[in-house]
């Protein structure tokens with residue numbers, strides 16, 4: 211680690227105590243950028259990186275709400291407005307009991323680079339709450355979403371800050387929040403993305419993150435003359451990103467053998483085909499049940515509970531060609547990464563945000579496998595949110611084919627940008643450096659143009 215990065219990290223840790231995920235995200239980026247800052251002292255003297263790691267604005271607020279039994283609950287709401295140099299703040303809302311300021315700051319920080327890579331004019335932000343939607347009735351979810359929006363509405367807007375979904379926030383929650391925003395503002399605008407199709411949503415937005423991660427994997431594979439046809443793939447999670455990752459892998463001729471949730475994972479050696487995926491979608495999106503129920507219907511599959519306290523996750527210990535971590539941050543550690551490489555995995559495309567910890571990233575880079583970090587590989591979701599914003603502004607919806615083609619072109623261009631930046635700054639084939647540098651340069655130049663603000 212260079213002296214510059216060491217000093218920067220010491221300051222980040224002192225100023226932002228007890229935010230390990232934020233420290234991790236900053237360290238990875240700072241290490242990639244050391245060479246850029248050496249070649250461009252103007253960024254260093256303008257303190258561009260020091261400014262990027264400090265959010266432009268952090269909003270925290272009380273979310274009191276009354277459940278269907280009349281009991282009062284109090285959650286904490288957040289919106290991190292990280293960087294608006296290249297466009298309005300843009301990034302999802304996460305509802306999960308593990309949400310803290312540090313988690314949302316790491317996500318907002320990653321979002322700045324990811325949004326820059328998409329080629330679209332979007333700044334970076336992230337928000338959410340420690341509210342746990344799991345097992346709650348529709349009425350409780352609606353009441354919480356309305357209470358959350360009754361404060362958030364004064365901080366967001368179609369040209370200011372445009373939230374979307376993330377863990378625990380899907381079409382249902384976006385609908386309840388959009389309804390409340392519209393009532394409070396008396397305006398129908400594209401203030402949220404991930405909306406329903408008949409009220410301003412975009413075709414392909416639900417599919418976009420998963421499809422994009424698979425398109426990115428295809429691009430990486432093509433650099434070695436390979437395709438997904440006939441490849442065995444490990445996928446974690448069973449939510450929005452995981453489901454559409456499976457769908458696209460199947461369409462491209464691959465075979466997915468795993469899916470998971472926070473309790474455990476299923477291994478289906480025959481592959482999770484379209485019919486089985488439809489069952490998973492019904493299980494998770496309609497019945498809101500556990501992935502364990504998969505084996506009640508498909509007896510050939512095996513369910514294994516996973517204890518997060520163990521030092522490795524058995525999901526990552528199967529023979530395969532490709533892996534798509536699509537659940538949550540730090541779900542792949544150094545040991546998991548070593549197991550993946552030992553089992554023959556040579557392509558990892560991250561659907562989730564920062565699912566691999568720093569030890570794991572090192573294993574992938576040392577092993578010289580094709581490793582697409584989340585901020586590049588999962589950028590298809592926010593890119594299609596950007597396309598939803600364009601359609602809202604034009605008040606003109608595009609066809610499925612049009613959005614999918616644009617998504618594919620954006621993933622292709624993100625891949626090309628990562629390859630080019632990695633090569634230009636001396637680490638060919640390193641997508642981590644490529645993504646961090648590619649995302650940084652556009653934001654840094656905009657900040658230089660706009661002065662010290």
Ligand code: NDP
Pocket residue numbers: 375376377378379419447448449450451452470471472473536537538539561562563588589591592
């Ligand atoms: P969902 O809420 O739809 O699904 C999340 C999945 O991950 C569920 O299967 C959930 O299991 C599992 N999960 C959540 N927390 C944990 C945990 N602590 N340990 C193990 N499993 C866990 O979310 P998404 O699919 O939308 O998001 C998944 C990842 O993709 C996140 O990292 C998110 O930030 C990232 N992402 C999402 C985008 C999007 O467009 N939705 C865009 C870009 C990135 P359970 O049901 O048990 O909670």
